[in-house]
Amino acid sequence: xxxxxxxxxxxxxxxxxxxxxxxxxxxxxxxxxxxxxxxxxxxxxxxxxxxxxxxxxxxxxxxxxxxxxxxxxxxxxxxxxxxxxxxxxxxxxxxxxxxxxxxxxxxxxxxxxxxxxxxxxxxxxxxxxxxxxxxxxxxxxxxxxxxxxxxxxxxxxxxxxxxxxxxxxxxxxxxxxxxxxxxxxxxxxxxxxxxxxxxxxxxxxxxxxxxxxxxxxxxxxxxxxxxxxxxxxxxxxxxxxxxxxxxxxxxxxxxxxxxxxxxxxxxxxxxxxxxxxxxxxxxxxxxxxxxxxxxxxxxxxxxxxxxxxxxxxxxxxxxxxxxxxxxxxxxxxxxxxxxxxxxxxxxxxxxxxxxxxxxxxxxxxxxxxxxxxxxxxxxxxxxxxxxxxxxxxxxxxxxxxxxxxxxxxxxxxxxxxxxxxxxxxxxxxxxxxxxxxxxxxxxxxxxxxxxxxxxxxxxxxxxxxxxxxxxxxxxxxxxxxxx
Numbered sequence: 001x002x003x004x005x006x007x008x009x010x011x012x013x014x015x016x017x018x019x020x021x022x023x024x025x026x027x028x029x030x031x032x033x034x035x036x037x038x039x040x041x042x043x044x045x046x047x048x049x050x051x052x053x054x055x056x057x058x059x060x061x062x063x064x065x066x067x068x069x070x071x072x073x074x075x076x077x078x079x080x081x082x083x084x085x086x087x088x089x090x091x092x093x094x095x096x097x098x099x100x101x102x103x104x105x106x107x108x109x110x111x112x113x114x115x116x117x118x119x120x121x122x123x124x125x126x127x128x129x130x131x132x133x134x135x136x137x138x139x140x141x142x143x144x145x146x147x148x149x150x151x152x153x154x155x156x157x158x159x160x161x162x163x164x165x166x167x168x169x170x171x172x173x174x175x176x177x178x179x180x181x182x183x184x185x186x187x188x189x190x191x192x193x194x195x196x197x198x199x200x201x202x203x204x205x206x207x208x209x210x211x212x213x214x215x216x217x218x219x220x221x222x223x224x225x226x227x228x229x230x231x232x233x234x235x236x237x238x239x240x241x242x243x244x245x246x247x248x249x250x251x252x253x254x255x256x257x258x259x260x261x262x263x264x265x266x267x268x269x270x271x272x273x274x275x276x277x278x279x280x281x282x283x284x285x286x287x288x289x290x291x292x293x294x295x296x297x298x299x300x301x302x303x304x305x306x307x308x309x310x311x312x313x314x315x316x317x318x319x320x321x322x323x324x325x326x327x328x329x330x331x332x333x334x335x336x337x338x339x340x341x342x343x344x345x346x347x348x349x350x351x352x353x354x355x356x357x358x359x360x361x362x363x364x365x366x367x368x369x370x371x372x373x374x375x376x377x378x379x380x381x382x383x384x385x386x387x388x389x390x391x392x393x394x395x396x397x398x399x400x401x402x403x404x405x406x407x408x409x410x411x412x413x414x415x416x417x418x419x420x421x422x423x424x425x426x427x428x429x430x431x432x433x434x435x436x437x438x439x440x441x442x443x444x445x446x447x448x449x450x451x452x453x454x455x456x457x458x459x460x461x462x463x464x465x466x467x468x469x470x471x472x473x474x475x476x477x478x479x480x481x482x483x
Contacts (some may be wrong), residue, residue, distance in 0.1 A: 036066035043075060052082045070100035077109045086116045086182045104133050111143060118176070118183025120150040146179045157189065166193035184210055188219040192226065198298060200227045218248035226257060232299040234265045260294045267293065268304060272482050275311060283482070284311040302332035307482035309341055313348075321345050336362055337483065343378065352382035380458045390442035390455065393435075398456070402447070409443040 043058030059076035066072065073096035080089035090113035096106035111126030124147045130140035153176040160168035173190035180186055187206050194203035204227045210220040225240030241258035244251050271286035287308035291301055309324035325342035328335055343358035359375040391398050394408040414420070416436040421429050445451045 036062040036069065036072065039065060040072060040075065043079070047075070047079060047082075050082075052079050055079045056083065068099060070096040070103045070106060073099065074103060074106045074109060077106070077113070081109065081113065081116075084182060086113050089113050090117065102133060104130055104137070107133070108137075108140060108143075111140075111147075115143060115147055115150070116180055116182045118150070118180040118185050120147040120154070120180075123147045150176050150180055161189070161193070164196075166196045169193040170197070184214070184217065184219070188217075188223060191220075191223045195223060195226045195230060196296065198230070200231055203227050216247050218244040218251050218254065221247065222251060222254040222257065225254070229257060229261050230297055230299060232297075232303065234261050234300070237261050238265075260297075264290060264293045264297065264300055268300070268307075271304075271307060271311075275307070275314075275482050280311045280314040284308055284315060287311065287482075298331045302328040302335050302338065303483040305331070306335065306338045306341060309338070309345075310482050313341070313345065318345050318349050322349075334365070336365060340374070343374070347378060347381060350385065352378060352385050356382050384458050388438065388442075390445055393438050393442040394446070400446075405443070405446050409439060409447075412439040413443075 039058045039062035043055045043062065046052070046055035046058060056076060056079045059072055059079060062069070062072045063076065073092045077089045077092035077096065080086070080092060090110060093106050093110035093113055096103050097110060100106065107126050107129045111123045111130070114120075114123035114126060124144060127140045127144040127147065130137050131144070134140070153172040157169045157172040157176075160166070160172065170190055170193050173186045173193070176186050177183065177190070187210060191203045191206035194200075194206070203223060207220045207223040207227070210217050211224065214220070221240050221244035225237045225244065227237075228234075228240065229237035238258060238261050241254045241261065244254040245258065248254070267286060267290035271283045271290060274280075274283035274286055287304050290304050291308075295301070305324045305328035309321040309328070312318070312321035312324060322342055322345045325338045325345065328338035329342070332338070339358045339362050343355045343362070346352070346355035346358065355378045356375070359371070359378045363371045363375045391400070394400075394405065394412055396404055396408045400408070413436065416432045416439055418429065418433050418436060421432045424432070445455050
């Protein structure tokens with residue numbers, strides 16, 4: 001069994017055991033290293049051609065063949081970065097500098113991974129290490145500035161959030177994400193502020209993107225629930241909040257939002273039930289209490305204001321009902337029901353100009369037959385309000401009978417007859433004479449069935465034509481129930 005080995009060193013391989021030991025520690029490592037280099041070169045070729053998945057596979061084979069080579073980990077880290085797999089890239093770059101503390105590219109890639117993931121402090125330390133190894137490294141200098149910029153954006157955003165300047169926070173996060181593109185923390189903060197600004201589709205999009213990558217992300221679940229909560233989908237919102245708390249039991253924002261959502265839903269439903277039971281005072285009080293739960297929930301609060309306005313109408317608090325409907329419209333300018341309810345209140349309080357404006361707004365938004373009728377009815381009431389009110393002249397209601405009209409005429413005619421005021425001053429005589437003529441004019445119209453009909457329907461009395469088709473009947477809302 002004694003013979004020369006493949007490398008000719010008979011002195012070390014005089015026995016089979018010596019030969020095997022020599023192969024194990026000298027020949028095989030050199031063979032594996034040679035194979036690893038082949039894989040690395042193949043990976044480099046794929047990387048240059050932007051075939052990153054194939055490059056990743058080749059670099060992984062090189063690492064398997066030679067796991068102590070820092071550059072192989074560095075190359076795979078670079079490939080993972082191009083695949084946007086920054087957390088895995090961070091692990092590889094950290095392993096590369098553990099194997100070779102002076103591996104400059106490894107420190108640089110570790111810093112860029114930290115930066116992409118939003119950890120600016122750790123990134124700064126890595127770039128500082130590169131500058132210690134190579135003080136003139138331009139890339140490290142620029143990335144160090146980027147890290148400092150992110151720290152400043154974080155500081156300004158934190159201050160803006162405390163001041164509820166959510167637009168500033170969104171701006172800062174957009175700028176930070178331009179560098180830290182894979183930072184979920186920045187994305188979540190941006191999404192939360194978008195939700196607080198009422199930009200729900202944008203906020204949902206950001207949160208959903210994160211959940212597609214990580215379905216257990218408690219912050220993303222919270223933001224998704226927040227959007228639903230602010231869109232008045234309270235039951236679905238609670239499900240997301242509960243799921244977020246399951247993933248992170250100490251998530252304080254999710255806990256508070258969940259508590260508010262449940263309390264708001266319960267109080268609103270309690271108010272609705274009181275309204276259905278005709279307990280309008282109780283309903284009014286319950287809606288008022290519900291409005292104090294969460295001032296940030298714009299859509300639900302708009303409905304609560306409108307509901308309280310409805311209860312106010314039942315309690316003949318028309319001025320307060322108008323104020324409540326106005327508050328609802330300020331919170332949600334597209335809230336048609338609030339416009340309709342306020343318009344009816346304006347009509348009931350004879351503020352016809354305002355009623356017409358509200359009905360015009362409604363009809364411009366929803367051109368339905370019913371809304372057109374409401375607008376025409378309000379316009380007719382406005383027109384009628386600008387004429388002499390013969391019913392007021394006689395001091396009677398619009399539903400007065402013929403006998404009541406005659407009695408009222410005799411009473412007012414006697415009250416304002418010129419003979420009765422012959423001893424008064426000239427000014428008083430003229431005023432009473434004017435009123436006496438108006439009483440006669442009112443009686444002439446209201447005692448004649450045809451003229452009365454035309455007057456009631458809003459037609460000009462001097463025009464010819466029948467009495468029908470005036471369209472002056474009052475049309476009420478199709479429903480008076482709360483939202």
